[in-house]
Amino acid sequence: MELTSGINRLQTRIRTSRISREFGIDTLAEHLEGYLPEPAIARVRAAYEFGERQHRGQFRKTGEPYIYHPLAVARILAEMRLDATTLIAAILHDVIEDTDAAREEVAKRFGKEVADLVDGVSKLDKAQFHSREQATAESFRKLMLAMTRDIRVILVKLADRLHNMRTLEGMTAKKRASIARETLEIYAPIARRLGINSMRQELEELGFKNMYPRRYEVLRRASQSVTGDRRSLLREIEETLSRALAAEGIGAIVKGRRKNLYSIYRKMREKHRRFLDVFDLYGVRVIVDAVDECYRGLGIVHHRYRPITEQFNDFIANPKLNGYQSLHTTVMARGGIKFEVQIRTREMDQIAESGIAAHWQYKLGEKAGKLGNLDAEEWLAHLAEMHEGERDSLRFVDNLRMDLFPDEVYVFTPKGKIIRLAKGATCVDFAYAVHTELGDRCVAARIEGHLAPLNSQLQSGQTVEIITAKHARPNAAWLHFLKTAKARTGVRNFLKNQREDKAQRLGERLLDKSLGDLGLSLRRLSRSDIDRGLAEMGEPSLPALYAAIGLGRRLAPLVARHFLASDAPVAKGRRAKPLAVEGTEGLVVEFAKCCHPVPGDAIHGQASLGRGLVVHRFGCAYSTRKGSSADRVELTWADNVTGEYDVELRVTASNKRGLLATLTAKFANADCNIQNIVFPESSGALITIRFLIDVRDRHHLANVIRRLRRINAVERVERS
Structure with a gap:
């Protein structure tokens, strides 16, 4: 020891x-x-x-x-x-x-x-x-x-x-x-x-x-086993290209390199290749003085070695997002061995190795931290925008991971501007990359002049035109197919702002109703009473208070009492009108899944933390058991209520062949959409099938039930 x-x-x-x-x-x-x-x-x-x-x-x-x-x-x-x-x-x-x-x-x-x-x-x-x-x-x-x-x-x-x-x-x-x-x-x-x-x-x-020590060691040994032959060929290529370039008056540095093992491993994993199938273990880099010499040098390389045409990239004309520029071509050397050749200027090589640090400018009188890389400046501006739009840090990190993509596609606007996106990006990603407002208003797209859905994945070289509508809004369903962090942040930011706006309007109505129960109203409150009430609750403003009520973080009846003057009597026996539900409140009004209320039902509401106002049918056993009188709100349906509402029906019928087809046909004839069907685990002479359907109101529901009861095999139709 x-x-x-x-x-x-x-x-x-x-x-x-x-x-x-x-x-x-x-x-x-x-x-x-x-x-x-x-x-x-x-x-x-x-x-x-x-x-x-x-x-x-x-x-x-x-x-x-x-x-x-x-x-x-x-x-x-x-x-x-x-x-x-x-x-x-x-x-x-x-x-x-x-x-x-x-x-x-x-x-x-x-x-x-x-x-x-x-x-x-x-x-x-x-x-x-x-x-x-x-x-x-x-x-x-x-x-x-x-x-x-x-x-x-x-x-x-x-x-x-x-x-x-x-x-x-x-x-x-x-x-x-x-x-x-x-x-x-x-x-x-x-x-x-x-x-x-x-x-x-x-x-x-x-x-x-x-992270993968065993895989690393296997690849390291495999790479060493093919080093001898490849290195001798590499030296031969270096000498051949150096002489050929010098003969054409191009002063160039030609040097071979070994691709790092992680790049080889990633290519094997992503393209499902064996080690021996990865051809570009080694490559050649050609460094020249001017851009025109890059293209002249490309011609010399292709004259000496047969190019693989589908494996050529011009990153000089189309730089990568990080500012990287170079010509990449893959050629066939003796013995059928493929080599990648990169051709770039000295400045491009410096940027490729040092990246943003190569652009650093520290001259007397200049602002510290000034960058010479516009792409990097745009990315940093995007990060700042993403920081403002996404308050959840775990989600922010997920968005950043998505934004750090290794592969890109290049697409064009109708005016010819190049937009670089993550591989697999859609038309909505493209719209947000051009401008946030364009993404918020998009409804469809044209790819190469042909109409295409918004979730269409884009390919390099395509020209994309976004079709917008004045009243269009982002859809939460877009989050399932978006590939760029900017688009995801834009959609989430819009939905969050929309939720807060609707929460403020609902909170204002709830507070005014609760004040009405006390014989007051928002219009009759003095500025001093409002300021005193906000100070007591620690809220910065009335809009913030309305949002807190609308989102269920505060209860309107309790908030209303903070606005009473200390010597003000509470009105007795006075009842304000019930709050009217319009059905368009969106994310801040939720219709309870336990009782599925529809327009025409007697309803009441309960303020729920984080969910806003939850609407229940009057007499709902769950709301009676879980709720309290303090957070209950009297509700009624507005005259102009719109939309479709979920209802669960239990249909008991004779278990005959073709029963389901008959039932679904009746639902369709009644202009009713079926969301879900649940069958019993065991079947006998009678079975009870549960249907989750959409209806417009209580009259529409009654019509659906009447149609179902006319079927001979149906014994009973009940609303759950």
């Missing part, structure tokens, strides 16, 4: 010594001398000294002092040549979360900009949430919101995650798998979305290795 402990201590000292040399502040400062002025480097050193004091005595699970982790994070960002403010935030990114240092102290020492970045990366206290999942979702939502204000927040977080992935050996296998899953589902796709290809590839490789 003592020997093992001694060996562990020795290994820790060796590891600490190595890390000290590789990630020490002096090593970092030497690297920074290549692109930062001395005063900026001095600020980075000061941040290290402060961070080292704060983290002193803290150790990582791998054994080294904790300060080496933030230093390593700063080194990753320094390799991307980021500014001093970002590097300082990287060194201090855990001090607010893991030490006694307060945000105010960080701001005082290093400026508000650094404090904002550190606070954006810091997780929220888990103790204030009901579950670990909610805490994680809220912290991630906070991170994304901070990112919309300053993109450097996510760069620090990605570098933090990358170093954590490099040093997972101190974790249990279960914990490693959990962190790896989150990395593959969230952080690697974010790096992809921001175009940081070098970071994305390493996150994917490490995530794959720790």
Whole structure:
């Protein structure tokens, strides 16, 4: 035991010594001398000294002092040549979360900009949430919101995650798998979305290795087994293309590369291929000086090697959402081996590797955080819109996962503008991508000039025209087929606003009725009585109070008493008119499933928390048993009531052949839609079948029942 402990201590000292040399502040400062002025480097050193004091005595699970982790994070960002403010935030990114240092102290020492970045990366206290999942979702939502204000927040977080992935050996296998899953589902796709290809590839490789260690090892060995022949062929292709390009006066860098194992694994899984069927294990990248040389180089590649025409993509003319540009072509080399060739300019290559960091602009007088990538700016604006439209953090994270799609389709507006969408996106996704109002008003679409339903999935190259109507509204059923987070957020936001608007109108009517019971009315309340009542209940305004009543969060009879003056007598023996139900209140009025009321029935209502007003038939046993007089509301049907209402009928009849066909024909003849049919578990001479049907009112229902009773085989028809 003592020997093992001694060996562990020795290994820790060796590891600490190595890390000290590789990630020490002096090593970092030497690297920074290549692109930062001395005063900026001095600020980075000061941040290290402060961070080292704060983290002193803290150790990582791998054994080294904790300060080496933030230093390593700063080194990753320094390799991307980021500014001093970002590097300082990287060194201090855990001090607010893991030490006694307060945000105010960080701001005082290093400026508000650094404090904002550190606070954006810091997780929220888990103790204030009901579950670990909610805490994680809220912290991630906070991170994304901070990112919309300053993109450097996510760069620090990605570098933090990358170093954590490099040093997972101190974790249990279960914990490693959990962190790896989150990395593959969230952080690697974010790096992809921001175009940081070098970071994305390493996150994917490490995530794959720790989440599926056996699969990773099998693929690694299989890849090594074919390395010899492929590498010799790769060198031959490099030399052939270099000579051919130089002969045409094109100065190019030609280099081979191995595709990362996670990309191979994902292709095998998605396309159901064996390892030997994945042809592009290796590829060639050609880097030239100008865009026209990309296309000239493409011709030279196709002259030397036979192209696979269906495997060509022009991402220069049609850049990816993350700003990535390149020509991709797959060609056939000797022995029938296929290779992918990527052709791009030096600037395109820099953007492909560093993504949004390659666009970073820090010039004197410019606003910090300004981006040169319009696509990234649009995505950040969309994230901010999604944050405002979706208050549920767990759903926000789900929407973000949906938005981090790897595959895209390119479609055109009638005016020729390119709209890029997730693979599988529909006409409604397209409409919301163009403009939120267009999505809210769409009723149909034309694809290549032909009418198409809104749920039609779009293919690259199609021209789509959206048909709108003035009074059209989003449908909750759209949520079942939408593929983009922007569309889902737009529909949910509209439905939520519609619900609140209807809740306010219903709440106002309920409160006015309850005030009428006390001999008052909303019109007769003084401003002072209203202000006093709102203050007592802690509501900011009358519309907010109306919405709370309409959604069932407050009971109108109790609310009404808050508006009584302290010396005001309560009217005795006075009854206000029952509240009229119009049938168009939508999401804030619910018709009870226990008794299925229809227009013409005697009804009453019960305020239900979170459901609004639930309408029951008078005498409903369930409402009598579960409700109380305090939350009961007198109701009547309005003269202009519209719509169709559910009713359950029990039909008892002789069990004869063709009975069901006869019954359904009668329902159809009575202009009645059948929603559901329930048969008895066992059948005899008589069976009772339950039908859930739609009727307009009590008269329509009576007509349906009369028609059913005329059937000879029917013994009894009852309303449940």
